Amino acid sequence: MKIDGKPHRTIWLEDNGWSVGIIDQTKLPHAFVAISLRNVGEAAHAIRSMQVRGAPLIGATAAHAVALAMREDSSDDALQKAIAFLAEQRPTAINLRWALEEMRAALTPLAPDQRVAAAYSRAAAICEDDVESCRRIGVNGLKLIADIAQRKGGKPVQILTHCNAGWLACVDWGTATSPIYHAFDAGIPVHVWVDETRPRNQGAALTAFELGHHGVPHTIVADNAGGHLMQRGDVDLVIVGTDRVSANGDVANKIGTYLKALAACDNNVPFYVALPYSTIDWSVASGAHIPIEERAADEVLRMSGRLAGGAVVEVEIAAPGSPAANPAFDITPARLVTGLITERGVTGASSEGLNSLYPERKLTSVA
Ligand code: MRU
Numbered sequence: 001m002k003i004d005g006k007p008h009r010t011i012w013l014e015d016n017g018w019s020v021g022i023i024d025q026t027k028l029p030h031a032f033v034a035i036s037l038r039n040v041g042e043a044a045h046a047i048r049s050m051q052v053r054g055a056p057l058i059g060a061t062a063a064h065a066v067a068l069a070m071r072e073d074s075s076d077d078a079l080q081k082a083i084a085f086l087a088e089q090r091p092t093a094i095n096l097r098w099a100l101e102e103m104r105a106a107l108t109p110l111a112p113d114q115r116v117a118a119a120y121s122r123a124a125a126i127c128e129d130d131v132e133s134c135r136r137i138g139v140n141g142l143k144l145i146a147d148i149a150q151r152k153g154g155k156p157v158q159i160l161t162h163c164n165a166g167w168l169a170c171v172d173w174g175t176a177t178s179p180i181y182h183a184f185d186a187g188i189p190v191h192v193w194v195d196e197t198r199p200r201n202q203g204a205a206l207t208a209f210e211l212g213h214h215g216v217p218h219t220i221v222a223d224n225a226g227g228h229l230m231q232r233g234d235v236d237l238v239i240v241g242t243d244r245v246s247a248n249g250d251v252a253n254k255i256g257t258y259l260k261a262l263a264a265c266d267n268n269v270p271f272y273v274a275l276p277y278s279t280i281d282w283s284v285a286s287g288a289h290i291p292i293e294e295r296a297a298d299e300v301l302r303m304s305g306r307l308a309g310g311a312v313v314e315v316e317i318a319a320p321g322s323p324a325a326n327p328a329f330d331i332t333p334a335r336l337v338t339g340l341i342t343e344r345g346v347t348g349a350s351s352e353g354l355n356s357l358y359p360e361r362k363l364t365s366v367a
Contacts, residue, residue, distance in 0.1 A: 054169020059095030141179025163254035165241025249334030249349030250287030287331035
């Protein structure tokens, strides 16, 4: 996607042919800063500290991190240790483990002296695959938006989204935003309600940033506004991303997604979840088995922002001494999900729906 007219991806191989460039997303929206990842430790830090975040981008970064690890030591032991270390960095997004298993399968059978080149090549393929999956999600989701647009006779289609499931969360296009970008580029009038998404503000800081740079009309709303907007008839559909979908169609996504799904159900607003196949965890039977990341209390107790003079500062926002809890994801039960928008098409959030799109990957074992 474009920033100031210039095409960008979220991750790239730098000109030296080995270090990995990323956008430091902790600096957005106040500064657009690219940084280099030069070893597995820096890549792990980028994932854990959310310099990169969003399920598909976490996976793409982990794949490159394995390549960086192989440059230093390409032995069997180093390969298995790097994969185990990277897998620990964030627990909920299954794309992290998916990408690491792809790397393990590609590299384990090779002789150590072949692993560096093969790792970079597999990491690049994972990125290209994500771009194509997200593009297709956009094409498949576009039909849903186009249908609503036709019914509304030229009035903008009002779409609510939560967190950032845009191109910044993937390699390009985004998952939830890809249908929106495709609709916008096709000349369909759209307007996006952007949940600010406390505590890390991925909506206000990232989704609004990328929609704004693409020219998509949008409005940031406080997380609690969604139900009210739906009651008033100001939301035609909700599209969110996901960090992991279990084999029965339950959806793990950023904390607060479940409340949006409940409000959507109560107001007959269609609630869609957009995802590539790499976000489906066929090994877990239901959302109850998906680990929920618990992040630092400070993310709730403090906020950062830009002063009028330009300096970015962090401030305390809570009663001094009060503790805080920070579960980072929640589970939306499949029954509240109208449909899953995937690179293969739109399907029901159920084992039948998933199996019909991915007959080759039917659940074989359950956690
Ligand atoms: O904690 P984050 O910012 O990594 O959480 C991201 C989300 O929850 C996204 O909605 C999800 O990864 C889908 S991304 C295409």
